[in-house]
Amino acid sequence: xxxxxxxxxxxxxxxxxxxxxxxxxxxxxxxxxxxxxxxxxxxxxxxxxxxxxxxxxxxxxxxxxxxxxxxxxxxxxxxxxxxxxxxxxxxxxxxxxxxxxxxxxxxxxxxxxxxxxxxxxxxxxxxxxxxxxxxxxxxxxxxxxxxxxxxxxxxxxxxxxxxxxxxxxxxxxxxxxxxxxxxxxxxxxxxxxxxxxxxxxxxxxxxxxxxxxxxxxxxxxxxxxxxxxxxxxxxxxxxxxxxxxxxxxxxxxxxxxxxxxxxxxxxxxxxxxxxxxxxxxxxxxxxxxxxxxxxxxxxxxxxxxxxxxxxxxxxxxxxxxxxxxxxxxxxxxxxxxxxxxxxxxxxxxxxxxxxxxxxxxxxxxxxxxxxxxxxxxxxxxxxxxxxxxxxxxxxxxxxxxxxxxxxxxxxxxxxxxxxx
Amino acid sequence: xxxxxxxxxxxxxxxxxxxxxxxxxxxxxxxxxxxxxxxxxxxxxxxxxxxxxxxxxxxxxxxxxxxxxxxxxxxxxxxxxxxxxxxxxxxxxxxxxxxxxxxxxxxxxxxxxxxxxxxxxxxxxxxxxxxxxxxxxxxxxx
Numbered sequence: 001x002x003x004x005x006x007x008x009x010x011x012x013x014x015x016x017x018x019x020x021x022x023x024x025x026x027x028x029x030x031x032x033x034x035x036x037x038x039x040x041x042x043x044x045x046x047x048x049x050x051x052x053x054x055x056x057x058x059x060x061x062x063x064x065x066x067x068x069x070x071x072x073x074x075x076x077x078x079x080x081x082x083x084x085x086x087x088x089x090x091x092x093x094x095x096x097x098x099x100x101x102x103x104x105x106x107x108x109x110x111x112x113x114x115x116x117x118x119x120x121x122x123x124x125x126x127x128x129x130x131x132x133x134x135x136x137x138x139x140x141x142x143x144x145x146x147x148x149x150x151x152x153x154x155x156x157x158x159x160x161x162x163x164x165x166x167x168x169x170x171x172x173x174x175x176x177x178x179x180x181x182x183x184x185x186x187x188x189x190x191x192x193x194x195x196x197x198x199x200x201x202x203x204x205x206x207x208x209x210x211x212x213x214x215x216x217x218x219x220x221x222x223x224x225x226x227x228x229x230x231x232x233x234x235x236x237x238x239x240x241x242x243x244x245x246x247x248x249x250x251x252x253x254x255x256x257x258x259x260x261x262x263x264x265x266x267x268x269x270x271x272x273x274x275x276x277x278x279x280x281x282x283x284x285x286x287x288x289x290x291x292x293x294x295x296x297x298x299x300x301x302x303x304x305x306x307x308x309x310x311x312x313x314x315x316x317x318x319x320x321x322x323x324x325x326x327x328x329x330x331x332x333x334x335x336x337x338x339x340x341x342x343x344x345x346x347x348x349x350x351x352x353x354x355x356x357x358x359x360x361x362x363x364x365x366x367x368x369x370x371x372x373x374x375x376x377x378x379x380x381x382x383x384x385x386x387x388x389x390x391x392x393x394x395x396x397x398x399x400x401x402x403x404x405x406x407x408x409x410x411x412x413x414x415x416x417x418x419x420x
Numbered sequence: 421x422x423x424x425x426x427x428x429x430x431x432x433x434x435x436x437x438x439x440x441x442x443x444x445x446x447x448x449x450x451x452x453x454x455x456x457x458x459x460x461x462x463x464x465x466x467x468x469x470x471x472x473x474x475x476x477x478x479x480x481x482x483x484x485x486x487x488x489x490x491x492x493x494x495x496x497x498x499x500x501x502x503x504x505x506x507x508x509x510x511x512x513x514x515x516x517x518x519x520x521x522x523x524x525x526x527x528x529x530x531x532x533x534x535x536x537x538x539x540x541x542x543x544x545x546x547x548x549x550x551x552x553x554x555x556x557x558x559x560x561x562x
Contacts, residue, residue, distance in 0.1 A: 205517065206516040209516035210443055210516055213445070213446055214445050214446070214449040217450075217453055217539065217540075
């Protein structure tokens with residue numbers, strides 16, 4: 001901000017008057033004495049005064065610019081800052097605070113009670129209790145409120161914190177307010193869309209799975225009643241494709257649910273990993289088959305925190321993949337170790353392995369090493385589901401392989417749980 | 421075939437499995453599947469038919485679809501409960517949803533299982549046999 005012209009004129013006039021005054025005073029004291037050096041000293045005082053005053057003007061200018069920038073930034077962000085002295089009750093509001101409250105910046109800072117009276121009746125008492133409790137325990141708070149008779153029906157997010165002096169005594173309550181009306185409306189809109197999407201997935205799931213049921217259930221029954229070899233071959237072709245569509249539908253719906261649902265975060269438990277893996281192995285015999293053995297070497301003290309259903313899905317997918325791409329008679333090793341707050345887990349098979357260029361893509365949706373090949377039983381979503389589950393649990397997943405036909409290791413992390 | 425006591429006190433013989441599903445293709449599928457395994461089944465297209473069968477003395481395993489127009493599976497169970505027709509029956513939900521419905525809460529003692537569509541036929545028949553065995557156990561225990 002430029003210093004107003006009238007201040008500069010006043011400053012120059014004051015400097016001139018003061019310097020003239022000092023010169024006259026010195027001259028009157030030493031007139032005729034010939035001690036002109038005293039006059040020179042007076043002149044030095046004047047020059048020093050001008051230099052100091054110039055510097056002060058410079059700081060005042062910088063401060064004024066910073067204040068203007070802060071105000072502009074607060075205006076753009078819909079933010080206001082405030083402070084209240086806990087001993088005197090006097091306060092400070094930034095200019096944008098006044099604007100947000102539809103008050104003139106020249107009006108006095110409202111007292112505590114006056115402030116509470118400006119809030120919406122439904123939010124007033126809760127806000128009063130929150131602030132008073134924060135002051136009592138010298139803590140901090142975050143609360144939402146609306147204003148009384150606000151035509152925009154805006155919602156504000158208020159944050160406050162009690163500041164202590166050197167002896168630990170509460171001195172001031174400082175804080176900010178932010179107009180979050182648009183954000184809140186966007187969130188509500190987003191929540192509405194997510195609900196619509198969940199409903200759509202649910203209906204789509206129902207509409208896809210219902211007609212699949214007769215196909216999945218009756219085709220094997222029909223097959224058992226047929227003896228003609230060629231008819232059996234054709235029917236097997238149908239059965240395999242129906243199985244593929246069925247798996248694709250199930251995985252696509254699961255993936256869609258994982259992308260939107262917060263179920264994973266809301267049903268987390270501490271789970272003993274070794275027991276969980278054992279139960280998955282025993283329940284997945286139809287997926288793993290009897291050609292490949294899974295060796296669980298996870299120490300019994302390893303505990304992870306997660307959603308049981310999702311972790312069961314994760315391991316089932318990984319074991320199914322490992323079994324699918326491993327030669328008969330081979331084994332799959334499952335290991336885990338605690339690393340700080342996380343548990344590092346690996347599933348290592350002796351299967352077909354991966355080329356280096358495949359390693360970065362295998363967790364992508366619908367990825368297949370050869371996209372032109374339509375592999376029944378592999379829709380390219382299994383590892384995407386694994387990635388989603390691991391990431392929703394705050395972990396990371398990666399693949400490594402020494403090369404083709406040298407096996408694959410899928411490594412991932414999960415949050416460590418407490419002692420069980 | 422089983423013995424069921426109707427409201428009039430008569431002992432009747434009839435199917436021990438009831439399927440409640442609005443989709444005709446599902447009713448046909450499950451009927452064919454269970455018939456082929458020698459398990460007698462009766463079907464209902466909705467809550468009204470289900471309640472009527474229960475009033476007529478049906479007692480056994482009820483396979484109840486969740487998503488049905490009008491009264492869904494959960495409302496139908498509440499109706500059965502309200503009419504005092506729950507005793508002597510066990511219910512397994514049949515659904516195309518892939519997660520247990522939150523409306524199941526409070527009905528865990530009544531509902532013994534949750535079968536998701538599409539189901540693998542051999543596993544499905546095995547489950548129905550288990551429910552029937554459980555029903556026999558309950559009957560001999562009471």
